[in-house]
Amino acid sequence: xxxxxxxxxxxxxxxxxxxxxxxxxxxxxxxxxxxxxxxxxxxxxxxxxxxxxxxxxxxxxxxxxxxxxxxxxxxxxxxxxxxxxxxxxxxxxxxxxxxxxxxxxxxxxxxxxxxxxxxxxxxxxxxxxxxxxxxxxxxxxxxxxxxxxxxxxxxxxxxxxxxxxxxxxxxxxxxxxxxxxxxxxxxxxxxxxxxxxxxxxxxxxxxxxxxxxxxxxxxxxxxxxxxxxxxxxxxxxxxxxxxxxxxxxxxxxxxxxxxxxxxxxxxxxxxxxxxxxxxxxxxxxxxxxxxxxxxxxxxxxxxxxxxxxxxxxxxxxxxxxxxxxxxxxxxxxxxxxxxxxxxxxxxxxxxxxxxxxxxxxxxxxxxxxxxxxxxxxxxxxxxxxxx
Amino acid sequence: xxxxxxxxxxxxxxxxxxxxxxxxxxxxxxxxxxxxxxxxxxxxxxxxxxxxxxxxxxxxxxxxxxxxxxxxxxxxxxxxxxxxxxxxxxxxxxxxxxxxxxxxxxxxxxxxxxxxxxxxxxxxxxxxxxxxxxxxxxxxxxxxxxxxxxxxxxxxxxxxxxxxxxxxxxxxxxxxxxxxxxxxxxxxxxxxxxxxxxxxxxxxxxxxxxxxxxxxxxxxxxxxxxxxxxxxxxxxxxxxxxxxxxxxxxxxxxxxxxxxxxxxxxxxxxxxxxxxxxxxxxxxxxxxxxxxxxxxxxxxxxxxxxxxxxxxxxxxxxxxxxxxxxxxxxxxxxxxxxxxxxxxxxxxxxxxxxxxxxxxxxxxxxxxxxxxxxxxxxxxxxxxxxx
Numbered sequence: 001x002x003x004x005x006x007x008x009x010x011x012x013x014x015x016x017x018x019x020x021x022x023x024x025x026x027x028x029x030x031x032x033x034x035x036x037x038x039x040x041x042x043x044x045x046x047x048x049x050x051x052x053x054x055x056x057x058x059x060x061x062x063x064x065x066x067x068x069x070x071x072x073x074x075x076x077x078x079x080x081x082x083x084x085x086x087x088x089x090x091x092x093x094x095x096x097x098x099x100x101x102x103x104x105x106x107x108x109x110x111x112x113x114x115x116x117x118x119x120x121x122x123x124x125x126x127x128x129x130x131x132x133x134x135x136x137x138x139x140x141x142x143x144x145x146x147x148x149x150x151x152x153x154x155x156x157x158x159x160x161x162x163x164x165x166x167x168x169x170x171x172x173x174x175x176x177x178x179x180x181x182x183x184x185x186x187x188x189x190x191x192x193x194x195x196x197x198x199x200x201x202x203x204x205x206x207x208x209x210x211x212x213x214x215x216x217x218x219x220x221x222x223x224x225x226x227x228x229x230x231x232x233x234x235x236x237x238x239x240x241x242x243x244x245x246x247x248x249x250x251x252x253x254x255x256x257x258x259x260x261x262x263x264x265x266x267x268x269x270x271x272x273x274x275x276x277x278x279x280x281x282x283x284x285x286x287x288x289x290x291x292x293x294x295x296x297x298x299x300x301x302x303x304x305x306x307x308x309x310x311x312x313x314x315x316x317x318x319x320x321x322x323x324x325x326x327x328x329x330x331x332x333x334x335x336x337x338x339x340x341x342x343x344x345x346x347x348x349x350x351x352x353x354x355x356x357x358x359x360x361x362x363x364x365x366x367x368x369x370x371x372x373x374x375x376x377x378x379x380x381x382x383x384x385x386x387x
Numbered sequence: 388x389x390x391x392x393x394x395x396x397x398x399x400x401x402x403x404x405x406x407x408x409x410x411x412x413x414x415x416x417x418x419x420x421x422x423x424x425x426x427x428x429x430x431x432x433x434x435x436x437x438x439x440x441x442x443x444x445x446x447x448x449x450x451x452x453x454x455x456x457x458x459x460x461x462x463x464x465x466x467x468x469x470x471x472x473x474x475x476x477x478x479x480x481x482x483x484x485x486x487x488x489x490x491x492x493x494x495x496x497x498x499x500x501x502x503x504x505x506x507x508x509x510x511x512x513x514x515x516x517x518x519x520x521x522x523x524x525x526x527x528x529x530x531x532x533x534x535x536x537x538x539x540x541x542x543x544x545x546x547x548x549x550x551x552x553x554x555x556x557x558x559x560x561x562x563x564x565x566x567x568x569x570x571x572x573x574x575x576x577x578x579x580x581x582x583x584x585x586x587x588x589x590x591x592x593x594x595x596x597x598x599x600x601x602x603x604x605x606x607x608x609x610x611x612x613x614x615x616x617x618x619x620x621x622x623x624x625x626x627x628x629x630x631x632x633x634x635x636x637x638x639x640x641x642x643x644x645x646x647x648x649x650x651x652x653x654x655x656x657x658x659x660x661x662x663x664x665x666x667x668x669x670x671x672x673x674x675x676x677x678x679x680x681x682x683x684x685x686x687x688x689x690x691x692x693x694x695x696x697x698x699x700x701x702x703x704x705x706x707x708x709x710x711x712x713x714x715x716x717x718x719x720x721x722x723x724x725x726x727x728x729x730x731x732x733x734x735x736x737x738x739x740x741x742x743x744x745x746x747x748x749x750x751x752x753x754x755x756x757x758x759x760x761x762x763x764x765x766x767x768x769x770x771x772x773x774x
Contacts, residue, residue, distance in 0.1 A: 162549065163549030165666075168667040240678065254667045255667040255670060256672055257649075257656060258675060259546060259547065260634075260649060261644060262637070269643055269644060273644065280641045282557075282641045283642060287643045288643065290637075290685040291686070295684045298677040298678055
């Protein structure tokens with residue numbers, strides 16, 4: 001790479017953020033951490049800052065500001081706090097790449113700010129696109145930035161469509177491991193506990209996404225994300241269960257040819273790809289050896305048992321603010337499941353109830369999304385309390 | 388496609404040629420047969436000409452010239468005969484694309500002529516590149532033509548490297564079905580008969596290539612072909628047995644990411660791709676349904692039992708005229724095996740003997756290839772007679 005790319009990591013202490021730091025440390029001549037942002041894990045932020053020496057850190061939870069300042073005193077690292085500081089940081093001219101790796105709806109405003117600054121955005125936060133895909137993709141185009149997916153599935157698709165004309169793409173086939181509850185029926189799902197849901201067979205990820213993988217909502221959100229990234233309607237985005245997580249996704253072209261991207265289930269690979277794109281750098285990570293993998297298999301996704309996937313398709317077909325409702329209800333319901341306040345199948349019931357009661361807005365603006373999100377969270381909370 | 392592409396099909400009555408005609412008939416607005424060339428199957432040539440109405444036909448075996456003239460009298464289709472007429476036909480300005488689908492060494496001079504006329508060459512005849520890859524690729528570049536592979540493996544690789552930088556390619560992984568004798572040991576191979584070798588598990592192909600698939604020489608020739616098409620040394624071209632023939636080949640990139648191209652084992656797909664490239668057209672062919680395929684598996688290739696593969700790697704490493712020796716000895720030995728004059732394992736012994744006795748020429752010109760081919764055929768024939 002001709003010069004070092006300076007990265008702002010939003011969510012540096014989370015699962016993606018920590019792996020991004022491993023990537024940055026593996027390629028000191030190509031990538032550097034310029035800004036580290038975390039919500040409230042001040043101690044890890046401090047440790048990361050001392051090691052990586054970014055220009056700036058931001059702690060969103062302002063009560064921890066003084067703790068961070070104190071710990072980094074004398075290092076020359078600028079410390080800021082609060083949500084506004086995040087929005088300012090991603091727009092700074094020193095930042096070449098914004099890695100959006102915060103969890104959930106919290107990613108929306110920073111991603112929008114990065115888009116409006118024309119940044120190269122490495123997008124791990126799928127919820128931003130789920131909630132406000134039309135707005136974000138419009139702003140990316142308007143300000144001349146780019147959006148490189150970090151999700152392994154979308155990274156796979158992005159790689160498979162390289163060098164191909166958009167009109168040649170017939171279908172996207174998202175692969176899904178099926179999660180820890182693959183093959184279970186609804187009766188069995190009633191009794192699963194958070195600890196079981198957190199045991200993902202192939203991927204080591206954060207809590208929220210791991211539960212979403214168990215419910216297949218993660219795949220549903222990915223369908224919506226794929227719609228915005230690759231400009232295809234719901235009926236041309238399919239989900240296939242591939243329990244081995246070796247084929248990360250596929251594209252079928254108009255002539256019937258399919259391209260697939262394969263690799264070990266290791267998020268450092270798509271993170272690296274998104275940060276260094278269009279360069280491919282040789283890293284120290286373990287490599288896929290096809291002779292060591294067992295048979296690769298495919299099964300249909302069970303949308304009846306795993307209702308969240310059907311609900312996500314429904315939200316995408318309805319459009320407007322419905323994916324925002326879906327996402328907010330899901331975030332609240334997942335937290336309630338993690339706290340053992342609702343059962344696993346109740347997650348879907350709460351989302352469905354919110355979708356059926358929400359006011360539909362066909363062409364929402366940013367304010368509409370914010371209001372829809374607020375209303376839905378309140379509604380979902382109320383449903384949980386009475387469930 | 389903006390205008391109809393006019394194709395010269397060299398080998399129109401062979402397996403690839405006949406499937407190419409199916410492709411042409413499926414896309415009348417995109418592709419047309421301009422010239423049909425066959426060696427000696429006059430009756431099928433006449434039938435094809437009456438149906439497709441090409442501008443010209445060429446029958447290589449000149450004794451059949453009058454028969455073809457007579458049958459096509461009054462159609463307005465020009466008839467020519469002999470090898471020289473083939474070379475003239477591929478260079479005609481009316482020809483946009485040359486589909487090189489003749490068998491074996493016979494493809495060399497026509498492919499060279501097409502290259503020197505700057506044509507778009509759809510290359511099914513791998514032997515031309517095996518014998519004289521340096522010469523052909525140099526001429527393609529010099530005269531501004533292009534070489535699009537038809538072999539399903541090379542078509543797969545060609546598709547996987549689209550949009551990628553050459554320096555990002557770490558390895559090519561050619562998949563092989565393993566043929567009908569996969570898993571056999573050398574004692575078992577001593578007793579196999581031509582009829583068994585002609586039963587390919589997945590692909591319907593001509594006789595010569597089907598025997599080459601059974602010996603793994605086909606894969607060895609593909610390794611050499613891949614070297615010339617994609618500019619990688621032998622040690623970065625690997626062979627993996629994939630008995631299902633669904634993944635047609637793969638590319639590993641420098642960052643550890645792999646891309647694969649998948650499809651049904653149907654040659655019409657890569658033929659169509661090579662004829663219409665860079666367009667992908669939606670055809671009437673059956674499509675791959677991942678939910679209908681069984682598990683996809685991978686095994687190492689057994690180069691000890693299937694010696695031809697090891698010999699091909701050796702010929703590529705030695706370079707110069709050695710691949711030409713390999714190819715000529717193989718063509719003669721395969722014919723002898725088909726006539727039950729030698730055993731299956733003797734094919735390799737004859738090739739090895741020829742390679743060890745041939746004069747090595749490091750930088751051969753066209754005359755050297757012709758002489759090497761002539762010497763080797765004579766040598767191989769002599770070895771067969773004394774075996």
